[in-house]
Amino acid sequence: MTGVLIRNARLLDPVRHTDELGDVLVVGETIAALGPPATLSAADGVEIIDGGAGRLWVMPGLVDLHVHLREPGEEYKEDIESGSRAAAAGGFTTIVAMANTKPVADNAEVIRYVLERGRSVGLCRVLPVGAVTMGQAGETLAPFGELKAAGAVALSDDGHWLASSRLCRSALEYAQDFCLGLHMHAEDPGLSAGGLMHEGAVSTGLGLRGIPGAAEDVAVARDLILAEATGGRLHICHVSTARSVELIRAAKARGVRVTAEATPHHFTLTDEAVVGFDPNTKMRPPLRGVADRQAVIAGLADGTIDAIATDHAPHSTIEKDAPYEEAANGIIGLQTALPLALALWRAGGLSLLNMVERLTTGPLGVLGMTCPGLARGAPADLAILDPECTFDLTAAALMSKSKNSPFVGWQLKGAVETTLLGGRATYRRHESK
Amino acid sequence: MTRLAGQHLLGMRGLDRDTIYRILDTATGFRDISRRTIKKVPTLRGRVVLTIFYEPSTRTRMSFELAAKRLSADTAAIQVAGSAAQKGETLLDTAQNLDAMQLDAVVIRHGASGAPHFLAERIKARVINAGDGQHEHPTQALLDLYTMREHFGRLEGLEVSIVGDLLHSRVARSNLIGLATVGAKVRVFAPRTLLPPGLAETYGCTVCTTLDEALEGARVLMTLRLQKERMTSGLLPSLREYAREYGINAERLAKIRPDGVLMHPGPVNRGVELSPEVMDGPRSVILAQVENGVAVRMAVLYLILGGGEEAAS
Amino acid sequence: MARVVLEGPAIAQALDRMAATLCARATDAPFAVVGIRRGGEIIASRLAARLARQSGTTPPVGSIDITLYRDDGFGPHDWPVVGTSHVDFDPASYTIVLVDDVLYTGRTVRAAIDALLDYGRPKAIRLAVLVDRGLRELPFAADAVGLALATEPGEHVTVELAEAGGAGATGPAAAAGTAADRVIVEPAPRGRRL
Numbered sequence: 054m055t056g057v058l059i060r061n062a063r064l065l066d067p068v069r070h071t072d073e074l075g076d077v078l079v080v081g082e083t084i085a086a087l088g089p090p091a092t093l094s095a096a097d098g099v100e101i102i103d104g105g106a107g108r109l110w111v112m113p114g115l116v117d118l119h120v121h122l123r124e125p126g127e128e129y130k131e132d133i134e135s136g137s138r139a140a141a142a143g144g145f146t147t148i149v150a151m152a153n154t155k156p157v158a159d160n161a162e163v164i165r166y167v168l169e170r171g172r173s174v175g176l177c178r179v180l181p182v183g184a185v186t187m188g189q190a191g192e193t194l195a196p197f198g199e200l201k202a203a204g205a206v207a208l209s210d211d212g213h214w215l216a217s218s219r220l221c222r223s224a225l226e227y228a229q230d231f232c233l234g235l236h237m238h239a240e241d242p243g244l245s246a247g248g249l250m251h252e253g254a255v256s257t258g259l260g261l262r263g264i265p266g267a268a269e270d271v272a273v274a275r276d277l278i279l280a281e282a283t284g285g286r287l288h289i290c291h292v293s294t295a296r297s298v299e300l301i302r303a304a305k306a307r308g309v310r311v312t313a314e315a316t317p318h319h320f321t322l323t324d325e326a327v328v329g330f331d332p333n334t335k336m337r338p339p340l341r342g343v344a345d346r347q348a349v350i351a352g353l354a355d356g357t358i359d360a361i362a363t364d365h366a367p368h369s370t371i372e373k374d375a376p377y378e379e380a381a382n383g384i385i386g387l388q389t390a391l392p393l394a395l396a397l398w399r400a401g402g403l404s405l406l407n408m409v410e411r412l413t414t415g416p417l418g419v420l421g422m423t424c425p426g427l428a429r430g431a432p433a434d435l436a437i438l439d440p441e442c443t444f445d446l447t448a449a450a451l452m453s454k455s456k457n458s459p460f461v462g463w464q465l466k467g468a469v470e471t472t473l474l475g476g477r478a479t480y481r482r483h484e485s486k
Numbered sequence: 487m488t489r490l491a492g493q494h495l496l497g498m499r500g501l502d503r504d505t506i507y508r509i510l511d512t513a514t515g516f517r518d519i520s521r522r523t524i525k526k527v528p529t530l531r532g533r534v535v536l537t538i539f540y541e542p543s544t545r546t547r548m549s550f551e552l553a554a555k556r557l558s559a560d561t562a563a564i565q566v567a568g569s570a571a572q573k574g575e576t577l578l579d580t581a582q583n584l585d586a587m588q589l590d591a592v593v594i595r596h597g598a599s600g601a602p603h604f605l606a607e608r609i610k611a612r613v614i615n616a617g618d619g620q621h622e623h624p625t626q627a628l629l630d631l632y633t634m635r636e637h638f639g640r641l642e643g644l645e646v647s648i649v650g651d652l653l654h655s656r657v658a659r660s661n662l663i664g665l666a667t668v669g670a671k672v673r674v675f676a677p678r679t680l681l682p683p684g685l686a687e688t689y690g691c692t693v694c695t696t697l698d699e700a701l702e703g704a705r706v707l708m709t710l711r712l713q714k715e716r717m718t719s720g721l722l723p724s725l726r727e728y729a730r731e732y733g734i735n736a737e738r739l740a741k742i743r744p745d746g747v748l749m750h751p752g753p754v755n756r757g758v759e760l761s762p763e764v765m766d767g768p769r770s771v772i773l774a775q776v777e778n779g780v781a782v783r784m785a786v787l788y789l790i791l792g793g794g795e796e797a798a799s
Numbered sequence: 800m801a802r803v804v805l806e807g808p809a810i811a812q813a814l815d816r817m818a819a820t821l822c823a824r825a826t827d828a829p830f831a832v833v834g835i836r837r838g839g840e841i842i843a844s845r846l847a848a849r850l851a852r853q854s855g856t857t858p859p860v861g862s863i864d865i866t867l868y869r870d871d872g873f874g875p876h877d878w879p880v881v882g883t884s885h886v887d888f889d890p891a892s893y894t895i896v897l898v899d900d901v902l903y904t905g906r907t908v909r910a911a912i913d914a915l916l917d918y919g920r921p922k923a924i925r926l927a928v929l930v931d932r933g934l935r936e937l938p939f940a941a942d943a944v945g946l947a948l949a950t951e952p953g954e955h956v957t958v959e960l961a962e963a964g965g966a967g968a969t970g971p972a973a974a975a976g977t978a979a980d981r982v983i984v985e986p987a988p989r990g991r992r993l
């Protein structure tokens with residue numbers, strides 16, 4: 054039986070809300086023991102990781118609610134293996150695969166394929182999401198029961214907003230029979246049509262057609278009202294505007310079953326980043342204004358936004374190396390989520406345990422699952438990181454097949470040392486150089 | 487002062503006041519050449535200037551070609567049939583092909599804002615922006631500034647009003663940048679649906695709430711082209727309504743200063759932005775703009791390409 | 800160490816001699832005088848006045864700006880000043896006296912001739928320079944020279960003229976007219992030559 058002993062590290066447990074030095078002994082697939090720093094010992098053959106009196110941190114493996122793995126159908130951009138590899142390098146042990154593949158995950162076959170392929174690659178737990186409508190065309194409901202039985206953990210037409218209010222209401226009602234949440238890409242296409250970036254002074258100066266914040270606010274408002282009316286479970290993807298955060302906060306206060314996520318790029322960048330026309334600043338929803346960014350951060354801090362989710366969207370140079378208007382929307386994010394979250398904590402945006410929660414218990418909670426945390430008997434899904442390690446992000450270091458990230462060239466602080474999935478190392482920093 | 491030698495001209499952003507004035511001074515020298523019998527000088531002999539236009543335009547392209555030819559450069563033109571769903575070569579592929587042809591300068595007009603910047607990062611030739619999306623049209627702004635300065639002798643403190651479809655106008659944006667740089671006093675007016683956000687904070691201009699407010703006291707009335715597509719995208723009800731509410735006719739033109747002039751980047755939608763009488767009337771300097779356009783483009787090509795061996799490296 | 804090689808009255812005499820030389824070889828075609836901007840303009844007008852006295856007819860006067868005809872473009876740190884040429888007569892009827900202050904490599908003259916020919920085809924062109932400092936790079940020779948000097952490539956020759964506000968442009972020296980004219984030779988400052 055293999056094992057890993059992490060000795061004298063700083064242990065961050067978002068379930069018990071503890072932050073203290075200690076040892077963790079992993080035997081086989083589970084956490085066998087926890088103890089005060091430098092007290093546990095291990096049998097021969099057990100790998101010892103020296104936590105350096107808190108130089109290394111240990112937290113539950115990160116969970117990403119929003120990843121586009123592009124398989125089946127667009128494997129030239131990414132596939133389940135390269136995506137899992139990038140996830141493991143980012144400290145993730147669970148990723149949720151979005152349904153807009155080719156073919157769309159609106160049937161059991163695609164769901165099962167993704168699940169099995171993820172298992173056989175074995176670098177990350179891949180949880181598939183099923184579509185809300187057939188072909189994600191927004192016209193007829195997909196078979197939620199079949200999808201759930203095949204292994205779907207949620208439903209989403211991400212990429213599109215369910216414009217038909219009638220159908221949205223039906224979906225919210227029907228999904229309840231199967232305990233599935235609707236993960237909504239809230240964007241009114243009538244208001245966002247033709248838009249390339251956030252509408253504001255920056256878009257005026259750059260001559261790029263703008264997407265007003267109202268495009269998201271209008272959609273969020275409608276979705277919240279229907280969720281309240283139906284009692285269904287609603288999750289708002291990639292929240293980007295101040296008004297959305299406000300609406301979600303008020304709805305939660307009223308008891309609406311709504312959760313929300315925000316991306317690292319939305320809490321790190323604003324529309325100013327678009328100056329210079331780098332197509333790696335182009336995504337939906339777009340990078341917004343300063344007040345919106347501040348509101349997203351405040352939402353993460355007070356729990357209005359439950360999870361940090363990357364919306365990892367790989368695109369090859371064919372789609373991205375083009376004039377801004379012609380470039381595809383989306384950026385990758387699995388390997389930059391953690392350092393950017395740490396930067397937010399360092400800047401005072403979030404407390405440290407809150408930050409860990411948004412990356413672990415928060416996303417699992419959205420799916421209706423519990424995070425076991427750092428406890429005896431829990432699966433040994435762990436992220437071991439060196440928060441002080443500084444590095445320049447290069448395209449070569451990105452494990453994803455696609456390199457569409459605006460953070461290439463940035464100096465980041467906070468590197469994953471080792472990621473354990475069920476006790477097995479899926480990533481080691483020194484091996485990947 | 488930023489030197490232009492060996493640089494791209496992608497926009498008015500980045501040109502400081504002295505640079506702008508120097509370009510205008512250089513253009514004066516070139517205007518005289520265009521007025522003598524032999525309208526050519528050998529300055530850019532042997533250089534190759536390619537114009538590649540993804541959007542249709544007769545006058546701007548002609549203006550650049552004439553400018554290049556009058557400098558004795560060789561020219562070539564590519565007119566790419568424009569359409570949003572255009573098949574065929576991507577701009578990236580085009581860029582690489584252009585590079586292989588060993589050109590000196592590429593003059594590009596494209597429907598996507600930022601396309602010239604994209605090209606400039608990928609080819610060796612110098613890139614001159616002849617209009618990118620709704621972003622910039624620097625040589626238009628330069629010839630507009632030239633026309634204004636020639637007429638009034640100065641630009642600082644000059645009362646300029648820009649009126650029309652500001653939302654979609656790259657000409658307006660370039661002019662707003664240039665006018666702010668030279669210290670003119672700028673007011674703007676547009677129908678509400680054609681008014682982009684953040685103009686005052688981005689360009690330091692005053693946004694007027696009525697057309698009359700913008701007309702009064704203006705020494706330069708710059709009107710913008712309205713494209714008919716605005717009707718179909720739900721921004722305006724009809725051309726007739728635009729002409730009635732916002733078109734410049736003799737009555738409205740009389741509200742600007744007695745010594746004021748009327749400008750338009752062309753082509754004019756007769757009877758929409760301008761009534762025929764004012765378009766052909768004594769206050770209009772629209773044709774002067776066209777003449778100045780060739781001189782200004784000659785100046786730009788000369789300043790970018792006319793340097794010696796050291797400037798090229 | 801700058802040295803003054805010609806000044807005041809000596810310059811006036813040089814110009815007289817140049818005019819005489821030109822008149823001695825005059826043909827049927829009347830003279831027109833064209834100064835190469837900017838050093839040759841003032842000398843051109845002074846020479847034109849002398850030709851008027853000596854020949855009895857006033858020659859038309861023009862100027863040529865050679866910036867756009869140079870064979871070497873401009874350097875990366877320069878901002879070229881494109882001036883205007885003024886040739887308001889038809890060169891075909893005249894013997895044109897092309898005038899410059901200093902003849903050096905000959906490249907300026909080459910450019911000026913090209914520029915002049917774009918205005919028309921003169922009957923003849925005569926070259927008149929105040930100072931010929933040698934060190935030719937192109938095969939040109941002046942028809943009338945005020946002063947021939949032997950110089951080194953490292954030296955710089957400056958012609959200061961009263962009308963241009965040269966040394967002593969104010970005060971009694973200026974009132975005396977050409978008393979302020981000087982031709983100076985000094986070690987070259989950094990910069991480009993033509």
